[in-house]
Amino acid sequence: MDGEAPRARASWENGSLAPVDRLRTERADSPTPGLVEGTEPGAGQKSAMFVHAQSFEDLNAEVEKDARRDDEVDRSEGEHAEEELKVLVREENIEEPPNSPLESRSKEEDVSSEAWRSHRKHVFVLSEAGKPIYTRYGTEEALSSTVGVMIALVSFVEAEKNIIRSIHADGYKVVFLSKSPLVLVGVYRTCQSDKELLRELQYIYYQIVSLLTLTQLNHIFQHKQNYDLRRLLAGSEYLTDNLLLRLDRDPGLLLSAVTCLPLATSARDVVSSSLQAAKATNLVFSILLAGDQLVTLIRKKDQFLHHIDLHLVFNLVGSSSSFREGEGWTPICLPKFNTAGFFHAHISYLEPASQLCLILVSTDREDFFNMSDCKKRFLERLSKRSAYQALKEALKSPSYSVAQVGIPELRHFLYKSKSSGLYTSPEFPVMYQSDEEQERLMGLYQDLHSCLHHPTRPLSYFYRCGETENLLAWVTSGFELYLCFSPLGTKALAVSAVTKLLKWIRKEEDRLFILTPLTY
Amino acid sequence: MVLLGSSGVGKSCLALRFGKDEFRSTSPTVGCAYLTRMVHLSDVNLRFEIWDTAGQEKYHSVTPLYYRGAHAAILVYDISKRETFLRAQVWLRELEKQVVPGSSVLWLVGNKGDLAEERQVSVQEGEELARDRGLYFSETSAMSGFQVSELLAAIALRVYECLGAQQEGLSEWRETPLVNLHHRDTFSSSAASCCRVGP
Numbered sequence A: 001m002d003g004e005a006p007r008a009r010a011s012w013e014n015g016s017l018a019p020v021d022r023l024r025t026e027r028a029d030s031p032t033p034g035l036v037e038g039t040e041p042g043a044g045q046k047s048a049m050f051v052h053a054q055s056f057e058d059l060n061a062e063v064e065k066d067a068r069r070d071d072e073v074d075r076s077e078g079e080h081a082e083e084e085l086k087v088l089v090r091e092e093n094i095e096e097p098p099n100s101p102l103e104s105r106s107k108e109e110d111v112s113s114e115a116w117r118s119h120r121k122h123v124f125v126l127s128e129a130g131k132p133i134y135t136r137y138g139t140e141e142a143l144s145s146t147v148g149v150m151i152a153l154v155s156f157v158e159a160e161k162n163i164i165r166s167i168h169a170d171g172y173k174v175v176f177l178s179k180s181p182l183v184l185v186g187v188y189r190t191c192q193s194d195k196e197l198l199r200e201l202q203y204i205y206y207q208i209v210s211l212l213t214l215t216q217l218n219h220i221f222q223h224k225q226n227y228d229l230r231r232l233l234a235g236s237e238y239l240t241d242n243l244l245l246r247l248d249r250d251p252g253l254l255l256s257a258v259t260c261l262p263l264a265t266s267a268r269d270v271v272s273s274s275l276q277a278a279k280a281t282n283l284v285f286s287i288l289l290a291g292d293q294l295v296t297l298i299r300k301k302d303q304f305l306h307h308i309d310l311h312l313v314f315n316l317v318g319s320s321s322s323f324r325e326g327e328g329w330t331p332i333c334l335p336k337f338n339t340a341g342f343f344h345a346h347i348s349y350l351e352p353a354s355q356l357c358l359i360l361v362s363t364d365r366e367d368f369f370n371m372s373d374c375k376k377r378f379l380e381r382l383s384k385r386s387a388y389q390a391l392k393e394a395l396k397s398p399s400y401s402v403a404q405v406g407i408p409e410l411r412h413f414l415y416k417s418k419s420s421g422l423y424t425s426p427e428f429p430v431m432y433q434s435d436e437e438q439e440r441l442m443g444l445y446q447d448l449h450s451c452l453h454h455p456t457r458p459l460s461y462f463y464r465c466g467e468t469e470n471l472l473a474w475v476t477s478g479f480e481l482y483l484c485f486s487p488l489g490t491k492a493l494a495v496s497a498v499t500k501l502l503k504w505i506r507k508e509e510d511r512l513f514i515l516t517p518l519t520y
Numbered sequence B: 001m002v003l004l005g006s007s008g009v010g011k012s013c014l015a016l017r018f019g020k021d022e023f024r025s026t027s028p029t030v031g032c033a034y035l036t037r038m039v040h041l042s043d044v045n046l047r048f049e050i051w052d053t054a055g056q057e058k059y060h061s062v063t064p065l066y067y068r069g070a071h072a073a074i075l076v077y078d079i080s081k082r083e084t085f086l087r088a089q090v091w092l093r094e095l096e097k098q099v100v101p102g103s104s105v106l107w108l109v110g111n112k113g114d115l116a117e118e119r120q121v122s123v124q125e126g127e128e129l130a131r132d133r134g135l136y137f138s139e140t141s142a143m144s145g146f147q148v149s150e151l152l153a154a155i156a157l158r159v160y161e162c163l164g165a166q167q168e169g170l171s172e173w174r175e176t177p178l179v180n181l182h183h184r185d186t187f188s189s190s191a192a193s194c195c196r197v198g199p
């Protein structure tokens, strides 16, 4: 294992750190393109589609602010808390025989069982009054005493004008996120940093806000502190469950980025302009998805979508089969855009069995027929063009093999262009086909990500030899790159692979990224 | 036509049966789903616009958008769950406030007839409620298909009769959206109605 401070990069890259002009002519022939933001492969040509997020730091900005304040949590209290935690984690140690039957449905799981306690990531959402709102495993009812302990911890520390951030104990980490009127608690057995874990809790928080709006949440709890929010969330737990799965599996959530369906620029441009042509007064965003990949996104000028909001939309569409029947019309809050109000989304598939799902986001709840008409116009226009065929063809190979890059030792990679907020990644090779292996690899990437984005000692690159694979991560102001090599490779080889890979991505960027996003 | 009732009673499954005569379990409806279905009566074809609303409580504030102005409202409950029957009565009271008597067809439907062994609401109770409040009544099973196409045909016939008084044919039918989404300020919800555009 070794890591180096940012300065080390200069020698590594032979002085190519000199300020790179943002001239587009340099795009194609810069030897190690994209050291500077805006020139990296995949950087959009006009403007980004998303809220300009320096990714992770941006997302965590609010958390950081608080962190400063309460870094100084009184030691003795910390210890005290730790003891109570042991009650929390161990309390249920007693009766259960070790071979209790394993429930397949996590919701029915017995919260006193070994199986329940051995889950790697528990997530609980509670109200400030201490009512359980959501638990990832088991039922909320069965957890009222556990939740009581949690809320006692939170308020105990708060009484001293402090905020409890996390407790580290005995292989467990308990992370707290207080977002009035909700409190989120994660109990983890992982080596991810607190910062990463907080990010995950924030996603869960935003998921709940996107269903109800913060205004409504506040309103409810101001009226009735003791309100059982599960009433309003009933039937939507599956969205949170799925989001938690995504957090373990989807690189987009880790990278704070979105991936695109590989598609020839000519075809993508036709699709985009057809979508752009079908406009309406209150239409703010139109998003065309193919599974979890973006085909195109048109936004109203000056309005930006945040990648978190987009991931919430992906999660909604990906988790609900109900949009398959007819046209969906639903209020949805995009919390990064505005926590106070609902947008109204028209959600429908282009064709009955198609993977292509169109989401039209309007500000007006009575806009259904206008949106429906936009979709009709888009589809009419598109089906006359050969690009539609090309798009359907592209759906058949939604990913590419890493072999195309031509680096034998390279098994897999994640590449994110920071300025466009888009990432690309090949399909998982054979040795990472199973869910467990994919999650393990994602776990490795998460570790690398934690190291690069360490709150006090961030690294700019990181090389790590393991028994099963070697890993290299590199972050510049333009991109983030995570590579997975066979364990037989060397560091020198890995370093030379980076240049080769960046060249390949540059060559393919037209297909892999959306370089010319359109607006209304 | 608008489908109302608690979450999980089988509204979406019924709507699917109306069109395709198949049964598939889908996830709970998000917001509302809009479908169109053609119904062939002996001398006329009717095109139904169906609003399949979500039964989940968080969407209740938007539901009145859909039943206002509907020609037919179908109140669905699950015969194996008493609380869904009670919930249907709450919807009924809401509807009665909005609907001009005689202008639309109201139908009470006890679904999941196949779950006779777990029945919590008897046929008589359903019939009685319907009789007292002037509704039509059926028991169906979206799963087996029992009585579903009969229900749709019967609804279509009643709607046609209801309109037929004014000699309205298919052409005019098509031009009148069943739900007038342009009643602006006629209802207010607890939730903010739309989003301010701007950061």
Ligand SMILES: Nc1nc2c(ncn2[C@@H]2O[C@H](COP(=O)(O)OP(=O)(O)OP(=O)(O)O)[C@@H](O)[C@H]2O)c(=O)[nH]1
Pocket (backbone or CB within 6 Å): A235, B005, B006, B007, B008, B009, B010, B011, B012, B013, B014, B024, B025, B026, B027, B028, B029, B030, B053, B054, B055, B056, B111, B112, B113, B114, B115, B140, B141, B142, B143, B144
């Ligand atoms: N046994 C039985 N199950 C049914 C029947 N109709 C629907 N279901 C089941 O009930 C569940 C819910 O059905 P949906 O049609 O999605 O319910 P819904 O009323 O649309 O629910 P919301 O969209 O949440 O309002 C599904 O799992 C169906 O399989 C039926 O006639 N018999």
Ligand SMILES: [Mg+2]
Pocket (backbone or CB within 6 Å): B011, B012, B013, B027, B028, B029, B052, B053, B054, B055
């Ligand atoms: Mg439904």
